Amino acid sequence: MYFKKLSMNVLSSVQSFYHTLVLYLSAFVTLMTPGTVIWKIFGNRKGKVHLMSRDLICDSETLTKLPKCSKPLDQFTNALCPFLPTFLLDSDNSWKQRRNVFSFGNDLIIERIGQTSPDFRLASKPGNILWDVFEMISRYSFQLVFNRPPTNEEFNRIYPGLLDINRIIKRFTSTPDVKIRQNFYDEVLKLIQDNDKDFLFHNCEAFFQMEEIHQVSSVAEDFLTTISVQCTDLVCHMLLVYSEHADDFQNQFDNALNETLRLYPLTDLWVRQPYGGQRGWITSLVQLNRNGWAQPDAFSCERWNLPKHPPLMSWGFDIRRCPAQKLATNVSKLVFQTIVNQEGFWIEPAANFQHERTFPYGCQAWIGYGEKPKNARRWKFENKLRMQLRRWLCEKLRMIDQNELN
Ligand SMILES: *[C@@H]1O[C@H](CO)[C@@H](O)[C@H](O)[C@H]1NC(C)=O
Ligand SMILES: *[C@@H]1O[C@H](CO)[C@@H](O)[C@H](O)[C@H]1NC(C)=O
Numbered sequence: 001m002y003f004k005k006l007s008m009n010v011l012s013s014v015q016s017f018y019h020t021l022v023l024y025l026s027a028f029v030t031l032m033t034p035g036t037v038i039w040k041i042f043g044n045r046k047g048k049v050h051l052m053s054r055d056l057i058c059d060s061e062t063l064t065k066l067p068k069c070s071k072p073l074d075q076f077t078n079a080l081c082p083f084l085p086t087f088l089l090d091s092d093n094s095w096k097q098r099r100n101v102f103s104f105g106n107d108l109i110i111e112r113i114g115q116t117s118p119d120f121r122l123a124s125k126p127g128n129i130l131w132d133v134f135e136m137i138s139r140y141s142f143q144l145v146f147n148r149p150p151t152n153e154e155f156n157r158i159y160p161g162l163l164d165i166n167r168i169i170k171r172f173t174s175t176p177d178v179k180i181r182q183n184f185y186d187e188v189l190k191l192i193q194d195n196d197k198d199f200l201f202h203n204c205e206a207f208f209q210m211e212e213i214h215q216v217s218s219v220a221e222d223f224l225t226t227i228s229v230q231c232t233d234l235v236c237h238m239l240l241v242y243s244e245h246a247d248d249f250q251n252q253f254d255n256a257l258n259e260t261l262r263l264y265p266l267t268d269l270w271v272r273q274p275y276g277g278q279r280g281w282i283t284s285l286v287q288l289n290r291n292g293w294a295q296p297d298a299f300s301c302e303r304w305n306l307p308k309h310p311p312l313m314s315w316g317f318d319i320r321r322c323p324a325q326k327l328a329t330n331v332s333k334l335v336f337q338t339i340v341n342q343e344g345f346w347i348e349p350a351a352n353f354q355h356e357r358t359f360p361y362g363c364q365a366w367i368g369y370g371e372k373p374k375n376a377r378r379w380k381f382e383n384k385l386r387m388q389l390r391r392w393l394c395e396k397l398r399m400i401d402q403n404e405l406n
Pocket of ligand 2: 111114329
């Protein structure tokens with residue numbers, strides 16, 4: 001009996017050592033994000049896989065059955081300094097204040113979206129459209145918060161900060177540019193202090209009761225950054241999928257949107273530190289969103305019409321569910337539809353471009369209007385190898401710097 005137990009323990013330690021080793025080695029040598037690596041290695045597994053110091057949660061059912069915990073999901077991330085993002089705050093008073101203020105702003109912004117009809121139009125060109133979309137949505141996020149477009153001076157002090165944040169998130173660089181972030185901070189603070197009658201929180205007492213850092217973070221992080229970064233990713237994913245499945249976006253938009261998010265979730269990993277006798281855990285959104293679906297790697301809108309199907313986990317779960325889901329889908333839908341409904345719009349991704357969850361080479365696509373040139377299907381973007389190497393390096397630095405996998 002004793003020996004049986006002992007040998008079971010040894011066996012399970014050897015297994016967790018083996019799983020940990022395979023996961024780390026693959027995450028380190030390949031160009032895939034850790035979340036994608038996890039899907040490749042552990043595929044359709046159910047339940048938990050024991051790693052050395054934490055568990056890997058393989059499916060949504062196991063995840064939602066874990067004891068409730070209100071601790072932040074993610075750990076430290078340098079991408080957003082000097083701001084304090086709500087999702088990193090412990091469930092204390094400032095978190096509650098920020099969530100309340102967020103709900104206030106969120107409702108008003110959703111109203112404002114209905115009142116605007118911006119003219120989103122991408123310039124004709126073959127190349128990386130990621131930053132074109134990003135700049136457009138950054139301007140729009142300012143307009144939603146202040147109810148007017150930014151002046152050039154305002155935009156020039158804010159946009160480089162947003163760009164720097166997104167470049168770190170995208171692993172195009174690994175350290176923040178502190179001076180640019182400071183300009184961003186100062187400009188937002190100034191706008192808050194002006195408290196123009198059209199400012200989102202003009203009449204919101206709870207907003208002005210928060211400390212300065214929370215006021216600035218609420219505007220700069222929870223709204224400007226979230227809207228511009230998340231919606232840009234979602235819009236670019238939709239545009240790439242649209243290049244092959246335009247009909248689905250015309251005939252069953254909501255299904256196409258969910259199917260895009262299922263294949264390309266905007267987040268890679270969720271991690272949680274040990275709590276209440278539980279081991280810490282890690283989970284890959286790519287895996288959660290594909291587990292339990294037939295032909296999980298294929299794009300198929302019809303699957304959303306089936307009466308019973310696994311949930312889409314892209315927007316989170318329990319009390320840490322993303323409160324911006326409605327706002328983000330609303331903005332993304334508006335931007336996306338305005339772009340593709342422009343007269344004669346067409347898009348052709350580069351022949352050497354692979355659509356991945358992150359955008360390691362940006363979003364390389366030829367945008368045009370009217371007749372498509374004959375060579376459109378053959379165009380290729382340059383410097384792919386260099387971009388991959390840079391991304392590999394920044395990604396590994398970030399894995400180490402932020403303890404992503406340990
Ligand atoms: C898409 O996913 C969201 C979030 O899980 C869900 O609320 C919505 O009903 C889904 N839409 C369709 C068309 O199934
Ligand atoms: C966004 O929400 C507003 C208000 O609920 C609604 O009128 C509008 O149609 C929505 N827009 C899109 C593109 O979903």
